[in-house]
Amino acid sequence: MKRLFYIGIVGMILFEIANVYFIMPMPGSQRMVSIDLAYFLYSWRWAFRVLFAVLIMSGIVSAFQQTKWGVFMAILVLVGVGYAFNFQLAADHMFYQPGQLTFAAGKGSRVSTDREIVGVELNGQAKAYPIQYIAYHHQVRDTIGGETVIVTYCSVCRTGRVFRPLVNNQPEVFRLVGMDHFNAMFEDATTGSWWRQANGEAIAGPLRGDTLPEVFSQQVTLKQWLALYPNSLIMQPDSTYNDSYAKLDKYERGKGGSELTQTDSLSWHDKSWVVGIQVGKRTKAYDWNRLKRERVINDTLGERPILIVLAPDNRSFFAYHRPLPADQFRLQHDTLLTSQQAYRITGQNITNSTAPLARLSAYQEFWHSWRTFHPDTSR
Numbered sequence: 001m002k003r004l005f006y007i008g009i010v011g012m013i014l015f016e017i018a019n020v021y022f023i024m025p026m027p028g029s030q031r032m033v034s035i036d037l038a039y040f041l042y043s044w045r046w047a048f049r050v051l052f053a054v055l056i057m058s059g060i061v062s063a064f065q066q067t068k069w070g071v072f073m074a075i076l077v078l079v080g081v082g083y084a085f086n087f088q089l090a091a092d093h094m095f096y097q098p099g100q101l102t103f104a105a106g107k108g109s110r111v112s113t114d115r116e117i118v119g120v121e122l123n124g125q126a127k128a129y130p131i132q133y134i135a136y137h138h139q140v141r142d143t144i145g146g147e148t149v150i151v152t153y154c155s156v157c158r159t160g161r162v163f164r165p166l167v168n169n170q171p172e173v174f175r176l177v178g179m180d181h182f183n184a185m186f187e188d189a190t191t192g193s194w195w196r197q198a199n200g201e202a203i204a205g206p207l208r209g210d211t212l213p214e215v216f217s218q219q220v221t222l223k224q225w226l227a228l229y230p231n232s233l234i235m236q237p238d239s240t241y242n243d244s245y246a247k248l249d250k251y252e253r254g255k256g257g258s259e260l261t262q263t264d265s266l267s268w269h270d271k272s273w274v275v276g277i278q279v280g281k282r283t284k285a286y287d288w289n290r291l292k293r294e295r296v297i298n299d300t301l302g303e304r305p306i307l308i309v310l311a312p313d314n315r316s317f318f319a320y321h322r323p324l325p326a327d328q329f330r331l332q333h334d335t336l337l338t339s340q341q342a343y344r345i346t347g348q349n350i351t352n353s354t355a356p357l358a359r360l361s362a363y364q365e366f367w368h369s370w371r372t373f374h375p376d377t378s379r
């Protein structure tokens with residue numbers, strides 16, 4: 001009977017490790033195609049725990065009679081592993097939501113205008129979310145222009161997305177559950193499905209294949225955002241997490257605090273920066289180093305003429321549909337020029353009253369992330 005005790009102990013330890021290993025950035029875990037196994041283990045976690053607990057209880061008396069210290073040590077190791085993998089290494093126990101979400105405008109803000117933000121404008125209201133803060137929180141739930149959104153950011157993929165938290169057309173609450181191929185995953189409270197941050201797709205659970213509706217957002221410096229939306233509200237830091245924010249102080253510049261978040265300075269390496277764009281079913285990645293050199297890239301994607309431009313601050317970027325395929329844009333200071341038209345870098349026509357340039361969703365992202373979730377991408 002004592003064998004049952006030790007089988008139960010070893011089985012429980014291995015299970016608690018495996019239950020976290022496949023959904024956290026541990027050696028080798030994020031390069032496996034293991035999401036189905038991870039979801040199975042998580043979904044049946046209490047069945048496994050009860051099974052191993054029954055084995056432990058069935059053999060504990062026999063094992064205790066033979067060696068008391070062996071039993072004590074085995075249980076101590078089990079408790080230590082269980083605590084470490086369920087609390088210290090669990091995603092939602094490492095990254096917390098703001099206790100109080102506060103905003104300020106203009107001079108009342110404590111955020112430097114040199115900081116990069118994810119900006120959203122809905123129904124006449126604009127809000128800015130500093131990357132330094134949301135890269136720690138991973139998601140922030142808020143209301144903009146009367147609509148509920150979740151502003152998400154994955155520091156290991158270096159990319160932000162904004163979604164409407166609607167599942168089956170009903171408002172939903174999400175928690176950070178882990179990651180898949182280095183991308184943050186969220187679990188909805190109703191169905192327990194797991195959703196990928198990089199594209200809002202459910203990749204495990206009852207709603208697998210569904211997607212969250214995305215909200216247009218831009219990644220720019222706060223100074224550039226306030227030039228666009230001078231009345232914008234700006235997310236303020238939650239002082240509870242000042243130490244965590246401090247660790248991300250240099251993240252925007254590519255100097256992450258860990259090997260997972262640091263940047264490759266050369267092009268087309270795993271953690272090189274790209275700007276990813278999707279038009280219809282076509283996707284393409286644009287090298288950040290080339291964009292810094294050329295400032296403006298005129299291209300065609302999916303038969304759609306497009307334009308990518310980098311602002312003079314070398315950090316804010318914009319993507320547009322070009323009105324005419326023959327138009328070749330160039331940048332002079334902060335003005336976009338064609339042979340006949342002139343536009344502000346933010347898309348407004350300053351030659352006449354014709355429509356502004358149509359905005360196009362574009363995302364800064366690590367190359368390893370973009371190619372993983374857009375395997376057919378060109379570059």
